[in-house]
Structure formats: C-alpha cells, structure tokens
Amino acid sequence: MNVMDTRATSAMLYLDGVHVSFDGFHAINNLSLTLEPGEMRAIIGPNGAGKTTMMDIITGKTKPDEGTVLFDGVTDLTRLDETRIAELGIGRKFQKPTVFESQTVQDNLLLALNVDHSVKGTLFWRGSKAESERIDKVLETIRLTEARGRLAGSLSHGQKQWLEIGMLLAQDPKLLLVDEPVAGMTDVETHLTAELLKEINKTHTVMVVEHDMTFVRELGVKVTCLHEGTVLAEGTIDQVSSNERVIEVYLGR
C-alpha cells in the first residue's frame, strides 16, 4: 500500500489524468474527477462513455494505463486488488443486480457485513447479537424484512436491486459506487430508491451512475456527464442538461 506522508487532497475520491485503452480503444481518456466526503454525485452519459470502466478502475478490477486514483486523499487505488479496496471501504453495486441467488436474503446480508473476512474467522464464526441487529436494521431499510428467509434468486428484479443496496449498507463502506440502481424498476420503486439513496447519503459518500433523468433530477445532486471516456460537463442537472454538447451526444434534441 502506498501511503503518502500527508493527504494529497481533501477529496474522498480523486481521479486525475486517467487513461485506459483496450486493444487500442480508448475507454477512458484523460479522465479527471473529484468527489468530496459526504457528497453524492450522479454520473450520466451515453453507452460506451466509460462509466462502468471508471467504476472498474476505482474498485481495482481494471488497472489504468496511466493517471492517479486516490482514495481518502492517501491511498493509491491503482496498486491494490479488489479485496484490498473493498476492505478499505469502497462498496459497489453492479449494473446487473448481482446477489447470491441460491442463498437467503439474510445470508446475503450476513456475507456482506464488514466483519472478519479471513478463512479462519468464517470457519469458526458464531453469530452475535450485534450482527443480527445490524442485519435486522438493514432489512428494514431496504423493506425486505418479510422476505428475509427467501432465496435471493426468487426476489423480483427491484427487490434484488434493493438487496444489493442493502448489502452495500451492511458492508458500510466510506464510498458507495452504485451502477444503474433503478434499471428495470417501476416508477414507485424508482422513487423509493431515490429516497433510499438520499437517506444513505446522510452518512456515506455516494457515486451513482444512471440513465434515468427523472431519477437523477429527483436526487437533486451535482451531475457529471461523461462522453468518450472524459468529462463533458459538470454542474447541476439544469446546467448539464442545457449544455449544447450534452444535448448533442446524449440527451438528443
């Protein structure tokens, strides 16, 4: 781990001049972005803009060709693997809901809890009251208390999305990366998800990638529009959606 003497930045997440190319295709091109502690940021942009690749870089799945990625001002994420980064406190919700389908809802949350993740620790694990209380609380937050004993695979699409957000809560990371949380949700579910994320944002820094402009508007946070792997525009939803270039490449006339 590359720990610098002093914080290089006050930002929770700091990306500077990041480049990634796959077989000559520049997925991320000189991307620079900062997220302050406690902030919630919405990321929009057309398909192929590099939104998911950016999350892959932050979580250690993809290594950038060049550029700086700092977490919490001190940690260089480009040198760490997924497990280390997760341990540091970065949680991720995938675009396609990824829950452990053959296990129950509460077991999914149990697995996500940020307790001892070593082989020995899990082999000799015995549940504690504090742990089950935390699980109960998360179940309540994501409205799945009734479904706690059901297999995650039997949940509806929207419920799986929530379970995955619940897993993030159980993980209790400093930074949450949420990829398309309302894809495939009904209007009511979308509204509830926005409420849920706002609630989570009270105690966590959040980055949300989403196409649903109504949802982004409802979040009411700073918006960054990516295009061809770089930042096209940044500002409030109104500023960004009235930007000529954004309308041209993303929103359409």
Add this chain to the structure above:
Amino acid sequence: MTPHMLTRSLDRGATIFLLVVAALGVLIPLSNLLLPAGSFLQVPTYLVALWGKYVCYAILALSIDLIWGYCGILSLGHGAFFALGGYAMGMYLMRQIGTRGVYGNPVLPDFMVFLNYSKLPWYWYGFDVFWFAALMVLVVPGLLAFCFGWLAFRSRVTGVYLSIITQAMTYALLLAFFRNDFGFGGNNGLTDFKDILGFNVQAEGTRAALFALSCLALIAGFLICRAIVSSKLGKVLIAVRDAESRTRFLGYRVESYKLFVFTVSACMAGVAGALYVPQVGIINPSEFAPGNSIEAVIWVAVGGRGTLIGAALGAVVVNYAKTFFTSGMLAPYWLFMLGAMFILVTLLLPKGIVGTFNAWRDSSSERRPAEATRSAAAEDGVTEPKMAE
C-alpha cells in the same frame, strides 16, 4: 471442530446417512466374521473387499463434491491425490514385506533389486514406520494441492481452464510414475503386500477391519465436510461458486478460500486412496489415468452435486453398476453406458439423485403453511445449489 459446529451441521438427512454408514460398517464385518461361511446372511469376504472399495470411492466423491459442489472448482485431476495417498500407503506395505520378497532383500523391495538399485532412494526413508506413512498420506496430496492451488488460484485460473490443468497434472504424474527410474515400481506399481501393522492383509479379519475403518473414514470425512459447508465459510464458498467477483468486491480473499477447501479436499482424497490400496492389494500408475478422475466427477453428478450425501451415494451406485455390467456380456459396452448415464442424468436429473429428491421434498412441503417453510428455510444453513451453469 467445536461441538457447536457439529450440532449445527447435522440435519435429518445427514443423521440418517451417518447411521446407515455406521450400521454397514459394523454389520458387514460382523456378518462376515461371525456367521458360518455360505450361510444366507453371511457376507462373503470378496464382497467385503468390493464394498470396501466402494466406500473409498465414496470418500473420494465427497472430497470432489466439497470443492465442485460448494465452491465451483471442477477438478478433473482428483484421482492424482487419491493415487498419491495410495502410493504412500503402498510404500509402507512394501517396506513391511521384508525378506519375504522373491529376492529376499531385507530393505529393498523386489522391483528395486530387479532394477539393480544399490540402496534405498532417500524418499523411501521413513516409510517402514506406520505413523510416518500415515502422515505422508495427508501431507503429500495436501502439499501438492497447496502448491498447485496457490499458483492456479492466485493467477485466477478458473472454470474450464482449471479443469484442463488439473487433467494435465494427473497425466504428468501418470507419465512420471510409469518410469522405472522414478523409483515407485514403474509400470507394475507396488503390489504383493503381506502385512499391515503386523496383520496379514489377506486375512478375513484384516479385511473386515479395513472395511470398518473405511466406513469410519467416510463418517469422519462427511462430518468435516458438513462442518465446513454449514459454517459461514460454507456460505462464502457458495458465494464464490455463484458470483466470484461479487464475493471479491465484498472484501473476501477468494483465492485463500479456494486454497483452503482444495487442500482439505486433496487430503481427504489421499486418505481414500490409502484405505483403498490394502483392500485391492495393488497400486500402479493407471490410478493416475485422467479417465479415473473424470469418472469420479460423474459419480458426484449422478448422485447430486452439492449435497455430500449424493456424492457418496453416486460413487456407490455407479460403481455397483460398473461391477454388475462389466462382469457379464455387456462388459465391452460399459464405457458407452457410463457416457449414456452421464448424458441422461445431465438431461433428466440435472440435480442428481439426491438433489432431485430434495427438490421434490421441498416442493411437496410448500403446500404446507408458508410460514413454516419460511422459518425452516431461515434455520437451514445450507441451501440447494444450482447445477453447473
């Protein structure tokens, strides 16, 4: 293993399974030894040895189910760990022959005299002592699995690629053990055993005892596997099987988990091989044949992947069928039948025998009040896995 882990791991199916194995382990040897030969209820000695072989296969199947059924690691080279355990036991048995060999050399086994060895190779040292050989039965397969797994899992070799390199591993060992100068009897392997711990390996009493010990090892192996899969570690293994990268993003070091079960599984396979060798009276390089390892995977698939009981049952059922069909007119067609069995099970019973039974039982219990099932599901630590993707 704490008592807490034991009680948590035993559901009704597991208890029945253990009772059946324990009953067989006691009744078959007793019937063989105490009843007069030829009587209706007496189990003939050849059957004791045959069933002892099945029980060893069941332990091997259990070890494969632990990694394949619960962690998604499809090893097509597990026969190698079985054979290595077998060779470790075979080396002990060879050293026990002493001067009773054809050449009467007190130290060198016959094949070494025949091949003009002047002294015992260093890696044969210590195998005249039982405890050392027994330790090696665990250490050699375990160490190989640890080194192999450390390299493979850290480099994130998964799926079919891992299966292929496990095949390559067992094939490489097959070729090595075939060589006369490798020092393990080459083509002929190790055989002509006389004593084990001072008892004649051919004697009825020894065979009965070996059978009972094999059942005991099956029970122990089953309890260890149950304790592992019903712990939180077992939930992590299933998580790795179903969504490996998701598990990583939760902060689990997936390669450590894989390495742990892979090594435990290899040690279990080694024990199975060690019990197998004195009962069949020979160990030779053909035990490393890639086909053997694939066959063992078929047992698990037939019995029900990810059920443990199914793996053991599958090993016995398929091998019983093999014995039955290869001893008659149908013998030349056995491999076709094995292939057909695998295809039919994959198409018609993708969860295997036990998996299908469990699914049927669950669906019939769903008609009862939903609340009861829900609380039952909440209590049940282990959930039904899906068949291979």
